[in-house]
Amino acid sequence: MLSRNRLLSAAFAFAAAGTLVACGQAPAGGALTIGVADAASQRLTTLTALDQRVARVAQRLSEANVDLCPAVRQSAGWALHSANQYSNELRPLVQSRFGLEGDLPGVLSAPAGSAAADADLREGDLILAANGTALNAGPTRATPAFEGLAANVAVLDRALSGGVTRLEIRRSGQPLSVTIEPHRACGYDVQLNPSDELNARADGRRLFISTALAGFTRSDDELALILGHELAHHVLRHRDWSDVGGAGRQANDATAITGAGDKETQADRVGLYLAARAGYETRIAPAFWRRFGAYNWRVRYPQLRHASAEARARALEQVQVEIDTKRAAGGPLLP
Ligand SMILES: [Zn+2]
Structure with a gap:
């Protein structure tokens, strides 16, 4: 399994009661025919699309099969990410594209049929608090890190485990209150690993799939x-x-x-x-x-x-x- 260090160096996004997503790899080589900023923008677009596909399929499998899963939980079905988990190269892009800030969880995906979608949560929403508990934006980090996001996700998971949860969010710069009624789902995170190897595996708590294998499908x-x-x-x-x-x-x-x-x-x-x-x-x-x-x-x-x-x-x-x-x-x- 991946070590914590490997997780950090790979700069994983983290998602509460839903999907873990990947992000922020350094460029694989020199982009000679297109500008560096354009190349980064395209990679982010490709990665985001893959994250959203994995989140969508994982959410549907987890809810449809909840009665067969040994571990279950109350799930929002969303995929979350934070600015601090991205590389310095991609961070300005994700801040402008998704309105991310520090370690605060932003909605990367609210798949149709998920509790997040039922609550009208949308891509780009930034989650500020759950049941009155403020989430921590943390410091701006020089290197990609997801501990801050993970701590916020733990707060969200605890709130959701109690059922109906009130979220304070920011959408297009405006504060908004949203009530989410989580769905019963299999209790496993799904994580998209940045890797050129075609593989997938399960470790008892999470499911992993490489970007190469997800992209092959x-x-x-x-x-x-x-x-x-x-x-x-x-x-x-x-x-x-x-x-x-x-x-x-x-x-x-x-x-x-x-x-x-x-x-x-x-x-x-x-x-x-x-x-x-x-x-x-x-x-x-x-x-x-x-x-x-x-x-x-x-x-x-x-x-x-x-x-x-x-x-x-x-x-x-x-x-x-x-x-x-x-x-x-x-x-x-x-x-
Ligand atoms: Zn197997």
Whole structure:
């Protein structure tokens, strides 16, 4: 797993009861044909779009499958970020584009159907206080840091764990009061890691997906296969984490799903169900894994435990038959 230092050097955004997002990598090389500012602006645009896709799919998977998740919590479903987590290069851009300030959490995404969207929270809203507790803007930091944002997110998570929460926000420079009624969701953060490696993993408390792998997926349906697989590791209790309580999380003892085969085969199978239960088109799974195998002949996903892409594709064709049969029978779609 990532060390704290690695997290810091990668300059992660952090999100309460929702999605962790990535940001602020240094430029990969000299941009000779376009100006540096334009290149940074384009990278930020690309990264923001990826953050928002991951947030959208994660929120839908987490709410649709809450009854299967061992840990649940009250979730806003938003993705948050702060100015201080970005590199010096991108910071002026994010301040002007999103109205960010110091460590205060700004809404990067309020996916349709989430509690944040239901409360009419919007991209660009800056959160100032929760239930009367002011969040801390902190100092302007010389290097990217997310501890300040993480502390603010912990305050938000605690407030949301109690249910209906009043937020003081700033929108287009104007103060505004918003009431949010959180939704029950799986109790895991999702984090987009800036990385050129095609990988994803779960550590018992969080799901990780690299920017390269998220970018490789061509649709939300494909992204839901990856995030569904990682969420399945949680559902199947394959990953342990000492801090299973987490901020505002509760154990959900109603579920005990097991499966045949090795853990990766189980996660593929249950992950397909999780994606299907969230309304994603799962018939694309075999083609996705074949495309992945053809593209990614050197690197196995996520490590070396997985069967070949072709074997995964064939196994998932069988799981799809199961899903279709259960759907036709009209019963609950349980793995
Ligand atoms: Zn796996």
